[in-house]
Amino acid sequence: ETGVTQTPRHLVMGMTNKKSLKCEQHLGHNAMYWYKQSAKKPLELMFVYNFKEQTENNSVPSRFSPECPNSSHLFLHLHTLQPEDSALYLCASSLHWTGEIRNYGYTFGSGTRLTVV
Amino acid sequence: GIQVEQSPPDLILQEGANSTLRCNFSDSVNNLQWFHQNPWGQLINLFYIPSGTKQNGRLSATTVATERYSLLYISSSQTTDSGVYFCAGGGLYNFNKFYFGSGTKLNVKP
Numbered sequence: 001e002t003g004v005t006q007t008p009r010h011l012v013m014g015m016t017n018k019k020s021l022k023c024e025q026h027l028g029h030n031a032m033y034w035y036k037q038s039a040k041k042p043l044e045l046m047f048v049y050n051f052k053e054q055t056e057n058n059s060v061p062s063r064f065s066p067e068c069p070n071s072s073h074l075f076l077h078l079h080t081l082q083p084e085d086s087a088l089y090l091c092a093s094s095l096h097w098t099g100e101i102r103n104y105g106y107t108f109g110s111g112t113r114l115t116v117v
Numbered sequence: 118g119i120q121v122e123q124s125p126p127d128l129i130l131q132e133g134a135n136s137t138l139r140c141n142f143s144d145s146v147n148n149l150q151w152f153h154q155n156p157w158g159q160l161i162n163l164f165y166i167p168s169g170t171k172q173n174g175r176l177s178a179t180t181v182a183t184e185r186y187s188l189l190y191i192s193s194s195q196t197t198d199s200g201v202y203f204c205a206g207g208g209l210y211n212f213n214k215f216y217f218g219s220g221t222k223l224n225v226k227p
Contacts, residue, residue: 031213037158042121043203043217050213088158097213105150105165106205106215111158 003027006091006109013081014117021076021112023091031096032074033106034066037088049074050096081116088113119144119208123218130194130225138189138221140204148207148215149180151189155200163189163202194225 004025013019023032034046048056049068063085065077074091092106120143130136140151151163164171164178166187171178175194180187187204201222205215 042219043205045214045216048213056214090158090160092160094213103165104148104207104213105162107162108152108160111160113158 004091004093004107004109006089006112008112009110010113010115012115012117013078015081015083017081018077018079020078021089021091021114023074023076023093023109025072025093025107025109027093027107029093029095029107030071031094032068032071033092033094034074034076035090035092037090037111039087043090046076078114081114083116086114086116118214119146119206119216121204121206121216121218123202123204123221125221126219128221128223130223132194132196132225132227134194134225135190135192136194136223138191138202138204138223140187140189140206140218142185142206144208145185146182146206146208149182149187150205150215151178151187152203152205153198153200154203154220160203191223194223196225196227199223199225 007022032049036044046060047066052068067075088111090111091109094106122141124139152160166178166180168182175192177190201220203220205217207215
């Protein structure tokens with residue numbers, strides 16, 4: 001267990017379904033991220049939240065809708081997905097950059113393996 | 118964004134051998150991290166190393182920020198070291214955003 005918990009671990013959904021991925025961290029971090037990992041592709045940044053405010057949307061289709069109610073929780077709401085959206089979705093957290101010398105590295109959750117049928 | 122090039126893309130080792138993995142960046146980075154992804158997809162943080170050298174058991178890493186590269190050394194490799202190794206770097210003006218390389222897939226044979 002890394003301190004970042006993702007649920008569910010596996011998800012199979014139809015193209016007309018609506019589902020949500022959940023991420024929770026108890027590391028005292030104040031930045032959270034969603035990444036997508038498809039087969040044979042580098043990790044792709046999707047969204048960045050700092051102090052629960054979205055600071056980055058990397059041109060992600062609107063069928064992916066993030067939500068960050070507080071610095072410890074992050075959701076990814078899914079609706080009308082396509083088969084090509086099947087991938088491993090990873091959540092990470094870190095400290096927000098302050099300019100001080102600190103560890104700003106990411107801690108990742110175990111991921112949700114999503115299959116769209 | 119920053120381009121991250123990792124080499125080699127694939128590596129096969131006999132158990133007990135040593136290896137060096139390399140990561141080159143297209144631009145200056147202030148944040149740099151090495152990860153190991155196990156067969157179940159979990160990304161494990163190995164080193165947070167914006168500069169200098171760190172060691173943790175059989176693993177060590179060196180980052181030369183001025184020359185935009187980092188190295189990961191694995192000594193006396195074990196079968197449990199198998200998996201994919203990623204480096205990731207963040208730039209001067211957006212420290213919270215890490216750019217990932219394509220990874221080095223390591224297979225350690227018994």
